[in-house]
Amino acid sequence: MKLTVIGCSGSFPGPDSPASCYLVEAPFENRTFRILLDLGNGAFGALQRHIDPGQIDAVLISHLHADHCFDMAGLFVVSKYHPDGTYPVIPVLAPAGAxxxxATAYGSNDGCSMTEQFDFRPWVDGASMTLGPFTITSALVDHPVESYAMRVGCEDGVLVYSGDTGPTDALVDLAMDADLFLCEASFLESGTNPPNLHLTGAEAGDIATRAGAARLLVTHIPAWTSREAVAADVASTWAGAVELVSTDDTFEL
Incomplete structure (x- = not known):
């Protein structure tokens, strides 16, 4: 399994990174199977430095905030109007109503035209499903809108992605013994942070510690937040291997 960070800026695209998008690849039936975890604003352009959009096998959307899903509009345009022909329909796992x-965000008048290119399948809390070589398990987490963390496993190992969440035991359970734990840390311990929204670096480290994750990858740091301060927060609760991810970083299992 290979993870490539396409975008990792928290809440909005920053000067050095698009918003959230992660490419996950693994061998399957004599080819490479590719899924995206989120496709936030600014990410679709950066994605094309790594793969042709026609190589996307599925998209997993954690929740319906702009920084996690709005570049689905760009993928829709390319998949429907590409001069070499319309793409096959792409499975999209997302919250109900996605x-x-x-379609409304794109500007569709009928409210459902995106189903021409995307097979929307609603997340079910705690359910598992198979896509190519991957077994994917979802967990409803703590955010103002319906939001899911994802456990993506294959024969090479397990990647867990937090999506956006406040502290919740559901994420600890999902991340148990993960090889890679890709976890958001949008807030600082020194700040006055609203509840039920995001994690601090210390909270991300605590969840990784309680889950027994092998490696912590910290993401979703807003452009206005000090990465050094986030790293210090993480170090207060986590003693294992850790990296604050950047665009174009790759990690392999």
């Missing part, structure tokens, strides 16, 4: 929401 098709209508994204």
């Amino acid at each position: 098709g209508e929401f994204l």
Whole structure:
């Protein structure tokens, strides 16, 4: 399994990174199977430095905030109007109502045109499903809108992605013994932070510690937040291997 960071800026695209998007690849039936974890604003352009959009096998959307899903509009345009032909329909795992929401964001008049290119499948809390070589398990986490963390496993190992969340035991359970734990840390311990929204670096480290994760990858740091301060927060609760990810970083299992 290979993870490539396409975008990792928290809440909005920053000067050095698009918003959230992660490419996950693994061998499957004599080819490479590719899924995206989120496709936030600014990420679709950066993605094309790594793969042709026609190579996307599925998209997993954690929640329907702009920084995690709005570049689905760009993928829709390319998949429908590419001069070499329309793409096959792409499975999209997302919160219920994602098709209508994204069609409205795109500007569709009928509210459902994105179903021409995307097979929207709603997340079910705690359920597992198979896509190519991957077994994917979801967990409802703590955010103002319906938001899911994802456990992506294959024969090479397990990657867990937090999506956006406040502290929750559901994420600890999902991340148990993960080889890679890709976890958001949008807040600082020194700040006055609203509840039920995001994690601090210390909270991300605590969840990784309690879950027994092998490696912590910290992401979703907003452009206005000091990465050094986040790293210091993480170090207060986590003693294992850790990296604050950047665009174009790759990690392999």
